[in-house]
Amino acid sequence: MASSKRLEKNFQHLAGIGQESSGGFTRLAFSDTDWEAREFVIGLMKQAGLVIRVDAFGNVIGRREGVNPAASVIMTGSHIDSVPHGGNYDGVVGTLGAIEALQCLEEAGEKNYHPIEVVVFMSEESSRFGVATLGSKAFCGKLSREKLDELKDKQGLSLADVLRQRNLSPDNIAEAHYKGGIKSFLEIHIEQGKVLETTQNQLGVVTGIAAPTRLRVMFTGQADHSGATPMNMRQDALTAAAEIILQVEAFANEEAHNAVVGTTGIVKAEPGVMNVIPGKVELGIDIRGIDAPSKQRVVDKLKAEFEAIKKKRGVGIEVVVLSDDTPVKLPDHMVEFLYDICQQSSYKSIRMPSGAGHDAMHIATLADTGMVFIPCRDGISHNPAEHAKIEDITAATEVLTKAIQKLAAKE
């Protein structure tokens, strides 16, 4: 049985690393606080009997040998870096939960046919280098040597410089690409939304990880005097943009099963004064979904709407596609496998998509992957107010432990 006392103690210890007077936590990737937290979890992994190795990107892998050392690996883990002024749960739940699961197996003296590995991915948050999930990208062979020079933090330090500071050789980055066979990958994580809380479920089994299509849309009208320009002589960039803001919402709503969410998070109008009609407006639009055709349908409808509004209102509309990623559907058999364990353990649970990205979305390209979400208070994450209950963390760790036991047994 997962020990909520031990989990709580480990959370408290980690909370002491990078905590700020505001109550938030800052453990930027590869920073001293990140490294101190990493040393702490390496210690925990050793206590759980794991044999530690570190890859070329600094990702930590702790191995519990299997009865058949040549068998494919059952893997679990997450990350410990944070956004600036973030919380102590995002990533940490999946890291400490994975270690606790292995600690339980060690204490039970279980024999596992498949080797089991706990992984702690470096630099999952985009806060330092502007790109998320760098460690799991390197792990999947998707991070090039050139990129290490290209990516720079605010101080101008490249990712390559930072790796060198940690005695890692950027030139060996290709070696971080995981070589062995992975049978399954499991990650537990806080939801970072409020679906579980709102629907009063304790656990969520993730059906897929949404990927965003992000658009920057520039509207160009005429910045005329708001008092002296009759309604029928206007080219108002903001009313044109307002139509799009509402269409983003409407088109997402038109997709069945909450398959797509559409958000206009950024709006800037120039000149931005009371007595001038906005001549320039910029929108930042984020369309996400776990179903690629559904997401594409929303994007296509929006593109048609841009053309319609250009004609109708005589304004210019310029669209820049900032990103257009493909969603990751997690295998149905993994979803049902985890959902069954939740049900057997009497944890009230639902199947649900993940709106945010996770290391698991990369590992899903290498191995059958499953994720379990726990609620976080008010859906708040990346914020000092981020909070998850120890009962929920323990419940997810229980499910993780049982899942690992089953997956690691001889077929």
Next chain:
Amino acid sequence: MASSKRLEKNFQHLAGIGQESSGGFTRLAFSDTDWEAREFVIGLMKQAGLVIRVDAFGNVIGRREGVNPAASVIMTGSHIDSVPHGGNYDGVVGTLGAIEALQCLEEAGEKNYHPIEVVVFMSEESSRFGVATLGSKAFCGKLSREKLDELKDKQGLSLADVLRQRNLSPDNIAEAHYKGGIKSFLEIHIEQGKVLETTQNQLGVVTGIAAPTRLRVMFTGQADHSGATPMNMRQDALTAAAEIILQVEAFANEEAHNAVVGTTGIVKAEPGVMNVIPGKVELGIDIRGIDAPSKQRVVDKLKAEFEAIKKKRGVGIEVVVLSDDTPVKLPDHMVEFLYDICQQSSYKSIRMPSGAGHDAMHIATLADTGMVFIPCRDGISHNPAEHAKIEDITAATEVLTKAIQKLAAKE
């Protein structure tokens, strides 16, 4: 006949005062450049045979005596101060046009039954003290002694301090309230919009001066994660605001005869990032019209819409009324009188509302008031690109001269 050569020479002279390397003009109220320009126009007024007096606010009044000095006065004028980096036409057309009209009467040796006065109002632009048309307010007895201490410029100088610098006594402000009877007031001005240009008219006879109702509207929703929050669990402050932006436009369009214009000039969304649903949005809304009931109808419809959207979307909406001024309808007989003169002189002209405010809107409370607009290129004003054609200035001055002649004759 108004002399376009003389007008052009006077515009060129004034253009030398406060001109910047950018091509714009800065003659902030009561500044050295404003005072230099004032000295120049006082000189022109004297050349036109006018007897100069200055009121307690520094407004300049030049009088051409009438056959009956006790008869009510025919008055005309405008202002010479500018916004920062403004043009050389806003206010100047009405000032130099008025002086040219009186110069013509002087040269023709005409006898006018009614006295005629040219007035140059101080501090028409709100740029220095945040409040527009200060000189005409003082002239109408609407500027209190207390207000002179209250109003401060960016350097912290009060309007009272600035008056003292110009040897004017703030304590005498009540004496600026014009005592005599005014029969009619006339002002010519650039349109500051593009109705005349678009409809290819040379002159516009103003039917009324619109007054704004200005609202600051704060929308409060929930700043949740844009990826992890299903569409049906959102309280999106921006989509709520977008509905209002479109309703401002729609409700203004519903009023007949272009009676109302409605503009959302300001929109600010927080936190303003791609992956968070906007939790707070501020709109700045400007509703103007020359017909008070028509304007009020739009404001009332908007207020009802705020309530409807609160209920429909579960967001908070807080409305602050920043200003709620009453539009000024100019007397029909003045509109028709000026329109007839335009027609008789074969100037292509229309009747039209003024969207911007003018000194004339205050004087309209004292006397029958009429205004004539001339086109300005691309509708641009308060900008170095502000431009009006000398033919149009001359045409308006001709109409002004004829109107003064008729009004100043014995009834």
